[in-house]
Amino acid sequence: MRREERTGLLRIVVLGGGAAFTELHLPALQALGWTSRLVVVEPSARARARLKARDGSLVCVERGYAEFFDDLAEPEEFDAALVALPNSLHAEAVEAALLAGLHVLCEKPLALEARSCERLGQLADDLGRILSVGMVRRFLPSVGALREALRAGFIGPLENVHIECGEPYDWPSDSGSFFAPENGGVLADVGVHYLDLIAELCGACEPIAYTDDWRGGVEANAKLELVSSCGVRIKLALSRTRKLRNTAIFQGERGILVLAHDAHDHCLWRSDDGRLIGKLSAGITSSRDGDGTVREAFIAQWLAFAEAIRGGAAPSVSGRQAAETMRIVEWAYGERKRKRAAFTGAGSETANALARRAWGEGNGGGAPATLRSARVVITGATGFIGGHLVARLSGQTREIIAPVRNYATCVRIARFPVELPRVDLLDLKQVTELMRGARIVFHLAYGSDERGGARLTIEGTRNVVEAAIACGVECVVVMSTVSVFGRPEADAFVDETWPYGERLDEYSASKAEMERWCLQRAASGSGATRIVVLNPSCVYGPEGKLYTQLPIQQARKGKFCWVEEGRGAANYTYVDNLIDAMMLATERAAEAHGQRFIINDGCCSWREFLTPLLGEYAMALPSLSAHEILAHRETTQRASLKAIVAHMARDQKLAEMIGTLPVIGRSLRFLFNASPIMRARLAKMRTSNVARANGALSSLPPEWLVDLFGPATARFSSGRAARVLGWRPHVTLAEGQRITAAWLREVGLL
Incomplete structure (x- = not known):
């Protein structure tokens, strides 16, 4: 017997045409053949456009649910309503649908209060309507x-x-x-x-x-x-x-x-x-007699709902059952x-220290007076550094605004009371509206896609700064990088007087152009707005990607080695120390205006820096020379650091993705028929205890290791930051490594 013959074709009004309906319910309703008598009530033009792209035959109404029921002349033209709105609107929408005489299938949760669930369950019973909660599992x-x-x-x-x-x-x-x-x-x-x-x-x-x-x-x-x-x-x-x-x-x-x-x-x-x-x-x-797909479960849920409406069964999950949950x-x-306890996972001493740092309770303190009652805008807040900045400022400023390009990356900062407006930094009008009423701006956003990334870094920065000036923002702190200096080969410390590098990758070149423009804009006059540029070195810490997760992820896959015995110079900055510098830049904006500041905790060898973050893997790693690693190049195509960063930000399985990217620096592809010395060293890696425990090596370590962890000699000086900002690193290297290693253990990497 066909489904329609068993249950009858339901005439459904859908309240909310967002992802829950589009991704989950719509495929099931299409399979049932029930979309011909379905109406979707959705006020968002973007959501309606996506629905039409998915199924051009859908009837979409540009209304809010309350307005729809107010205008509904003949409620009997529908049998049931699906409530697929944001959670906080469920109770009100369910009540409106029940009072209109409709049976209701509501996406979980029915309401966020048990008493509301009970009240709605009672209302459905009083009206003789079916109310079922969508617990599809x-x-x-x-x-x-x-x-x-x-x-x-x-x-x-x-x-x-x-x-x-x-x-x-x-x-x-x-x-x-x-x-x-x-x-x-x-x-x-x-x-x-x-x-x-x-x-x-x-x-x-x-x-x-x-x-x-x-x-x-x-x-x-x-x-x-x-x-x-x-x-x-x-x-x-x-x-x-x-x-x-x-x-x-x-x-x-x-x-x-x-x-x-x-x-x-x-x-x-x-x-x-x-x-x-x-x-x-x-x-x-x-x-399909239960092929186990999620779509089939939604189909079964709709069939059970229809059967309950026809009087053949109770609702699968009632309002009273939802109340207990x-x-x-x-x-x-x-x-x-x-x-108000911090979530620390393993609950170790170092993890607790990590939690205190993350909430701005460790060394370096909280926000300075300039930020305590301010409206603060943070671009790039969903990234590694931005997330720590939000954590530090949360509860210490009047308002935090974190503009986003999409909401998929917001999960970390959404734990805090922040506003998350969708803003295109390439749209000056949108950015100007964002800046109204702001007192301080931290600009961390940069272009991270291969197409148009440089434009977003350069033009987006110009829009942020110009909008800030137009709106009378007191201070804009712009995040750059020491990579704008290229690869200095100097015996003396490199400071802010060092020239920009001559042959920079796209990421560094766009950062350099952005930085030049900011300094020129400050010199030419920016009204009451102070502009400060920071150039951090290799930033590490909990949630970090490039200098925190990448080495251990690659080592676990057998794709990491020391370059030149790990003797290269590692210029490092613990993320909390960088946040301290950002705070001080706003506090001493008048003195710092129009200047750039290298932020660097110190310098050591890569072996000294990475060993605590690699754990037992560090002892088993072989060492290859840069010459050996780059011996068999097939191409000279270069790629940028931002490509790796972008892929890491999108996917926690960084090690798998990074192998598909073009390389940083000289962009070479490794071959197994390399030199005999290299093959011998790889054989040693394959037979190590760590390699045996985590699977045989499948390839040579990637060639971009030379660029990231190679034999660099430059040491960067933060003397100007110390003199002008009064900055010094509060978190030592040993403590930063300890806290970072504790986090790596918590997330199962170490």
Whole structure:
């Protein structure tokens, strides 16, 4: 029997045409053939355009949901409503749809307060309408198999449950509402799925402990512990910033059952002695008899909803059931406000030091008086340095504005109370509007794509500075880099009087042109606006990419070596020390106006700098000379540092991606038929304990190691920063390495 014959074709009004509908519900409704009588209510022109591009036959109405119901002359033309709006609007929209006489399927969570869930459930009962909450994981075949295995006693009485769900955030939200505090964070978004699953499989539960990394915005990482009425201990870990195990492990007296996040069609069973292992599957009512795809689960959810409307079943998840889940979420959010405890993962001494640093509580203190009541604009706030700056300023300034190009990179800074407007830095009108009322601007943004990156760095900076001047901003701190000096070969210290490099890669060349323009604009007169340029050296610390994560990631893959025994000069700056310099630049803007300042903690060898960040891998690394590494070049095409940085920012699997990029510097491709000396040294790498533990080497170390960690001799001086800004590094190299290594251990790299 066809689906339409079993359930009848539903006439649906969709409230909210964003990513939840477009990516998840629309494919299911298309498969069901239900889009011919579907209307999407969506006020955003961008969202409507994306929907039309996906399905040109869709009927889209340019309305808000309240206005739509006010204008709806004949509610009976629809059977049901799908509520797929931002979380904070769910309760009001569900109520409006119920009062209009419609059955409602609401995306999770139904509401962010348990009492609202209960009230809506009661309202649906009073009106004789079906209200179902979209907990779609209940319909996955893997969950069905787990459910049946528990009922059949495969593992005996349940003892504990351990769930981990985490990936770097990549949801295609386009409105920014995903990071609005009123919509909740990872616990209210992803966590409710697992809390619902726990409630179904383990019964009523009480929360006993909770921590997260919320700092006034929306949490990105959370840990929750519960205990069921039967004594089952449950641990739930969630993350939007890093990959976790992505499994749900149910342990009983006689074995375990495992749900893998990406295996939708089965669960795994293992006996208590480990001698028997099995893959368990269960059917699902769908067009493909349960092939395990997410789309099929959404299809099954819609069919169950339709069956409930026709009177054949209760809603899959009712308002009262949703209330039980939200009671736990409410408790957790209340708990964090009471404790205000930093989320530190491993909870080690060094990790706690890391947390204090991240929130501006360590050496270097907080914001100077110039920032304490200021409206501050930070471009490039979603990056490594920008994220630490936001953390330092959070709670110490009146307002933080962090313009973004897209919302996929906002997860770190969204933990704090920041505004996240979408702004194109190449649009002077938009940038000028952004600057109105601002007192201080930190300009960290730069072009990071291969096409037009230099334009964004140069023209975007001009727009920021000109708009700041036009709006009377007191100070603009512009972030440059010591790479504008090229590769100086000097016995003396390199200071700000050193000339710009002659042969610079695109990234450094665009930074140099940007910097020249800023200094010239300051010299020619910038009104009351002070312009200060900072040139940091190699910045490292928690969340860092190039000089923090890259070496250990490459070493784990067998693609890292010392260059010239690691004797090259490493000019380094701990990220918190750089933030100190940025603070001082605003405090002493009058003296610093129109100048550039090298910010450099000190200089040591690359071996000394990297050894604590590589752990046991450091001892097993071979050494190759620069000549050996570059001996077999096939091309002279150059690529820029920004290409690597851009790819790292987009993907935590940096080591895999970096192999596909053109190289920095001389851009050479390595060959296995290199010199006999090189082959012998590679053989030594293959037989090391670390190499055996992490897989055989698949290629020579990449050629850009010479550029990043090679035999440079230049040492940079921060004398001017000390004299004019009063800056000195508060965090020593040893302490910075210790805190950074602790973070690398927390995220599973070290």
